Amino acid sequence: MKERLLLLWRNLTWTWAPDSNRQASEAVVKNFWLHWFPSRISLRGLGWGFSFWLGTISACLFVILALTGLLLLFVYIPSIRDAYWSMKDIDNVVVFGWLLRSQHRWAAQLMVAVVFFHLVRVFFTAAYRDQRVWNWYIGIALFVLTIFLSFSGYVLPWDQLAYWALTIATGIAAELPFFGEDIRFALLGGNILGQSSLIRFFVLHNFFLPALVVILFALHMWRIRKDGGLACMDRLIHETKSKKIPVSPTKTYSLLGVTEGTTIQAATTEILDESNSVRTSPNLTRRIALVLLVTTIATLVLALAFPVGLEEPANPAVTPIPAKAPWYFLWLQELTAITTIKIGGKSISGGLIGGIIIPGILGLLAVVWPFLDRSPKEAIGVWFHKTRNTQNIVFTIICLAVISLIIIGVYMRGPYWKFYWPWQSWPEMPTLF
């Protein structure tokens, strides 16, 4: 009986604890869920300290967001009249609705942060060089999508926060030369924020953007295989090759035996042996399950400890004092507030300079950086390689600048965007006009 159950399990899933190398690779190759993994994984790539598993954590957060979001979708009503009250119902009436919503919101905030730190890791380990430049570009797109996802979700409760964040964000879009007003018009589905705006952001948030993320994520994973594993593999190949270990002439399972020669995948499979690698099943699969578990617990604990709230219902006539965008946009809001310049009688709006030109330059820098990077190949896959000090410092300064602007925006901007130290109290404000 036990044998039978075990066989059933194996047929349905995978060989959990394979007895031989052959079984281990079959467990991966013959399994739909695992076929995107290599059959052996290097110990370095598996370690906690190289990647900090930040990409996997991002993916886990996305899974949590998709599941909690799917449940919220059953009880949320995308209408400007009912959205806010359906959110209130989620918080107060739906059984465990408040928990779902809080977990969704916390996971969303975490995802923006974790995806950013994943990018920082990739930069400091020079993991965007040569063939990996495609994954760098796919990653930038995923980062932008994550931010748009989070923002479009922020709009859905249609409370004061949502309404004024959308006002400011589409105000920035309108500053784009030539097409700005048209883009704002198309985004909002009209000249003012209304039902057509909410339904647009609802569809973007719940179908369009997540679908793009899923597709790009699949490409991202496929490229990792094509690129010969994580960047630390390049070091391993280099070190092993220099030890001049003769390649076994009988090895035929490179790229499932379809190809031979020195493709990067072949090089990878050729050097992985008992001394520097382990079987993917169960070593990698177990770790992924562990990361998913820890990420789930973390979001749950945050949601339990700090359930999220709602502001007042959206009121087009009253701008809250101060009106702030979500934290990951506050550096932009801060920039739009301080970069308006006056030349002669003409003014150039901070909306254009801080909201479009500066982030545009940062995006462009990210795109061309792999080509400006002149560090040697030895730097690939190494944290803070000494030949990269200058560019690491430049990158750190840019990141710190963004982070400081966020901190100023969150903690030091009071009513009318005036500067207050965190220990200074804000003046009393009349709540209505």
Add this chain to the structure above:
Amino acid sequence: MSEKEDKVPRRFFLEVFGKVAVVVALFAEAFGALKAFIPQVLYEPPSKFKIGKPDDFPEGITFLPEHKLYIFRSGRGFHVVSAICTHLKCVTDWNSSQREFYCSCHGSVFSENGANAEGPAPRPLSWHPLSFAPDGNFVVDTGKKVERYYKFTI
């Protein structure tokens, strides 16, 4: 022999023709799909509307929250200034002691006549034209702008 030579250009023609047709069809489809995002009907209040009779507005400034407008009256003269900040479109507040408009979003300050005095706002607040409807109500057209110091005298 000659038959074969004939066939090549015809095939070539069909191939190019086919590819061009596919590309054109895709572009037409994409264009149509994108056009669907530009609303043709707006479910929003018109930009030209009645705001009430002259006697509804006391001397000084009246804020109309649903239209985001300030109505100024001095004796028989009226004018209308938009409350929408020219920086990123938040709504400004009138501060009656300073006689200035404050924007709570990024702290722009506008003087009483709408001129941008401080903060990130790049342009003055808009002024809109007034007219009379046959029933004696004022009509504002927020789709149009007028010069500063325009005055509608009754």
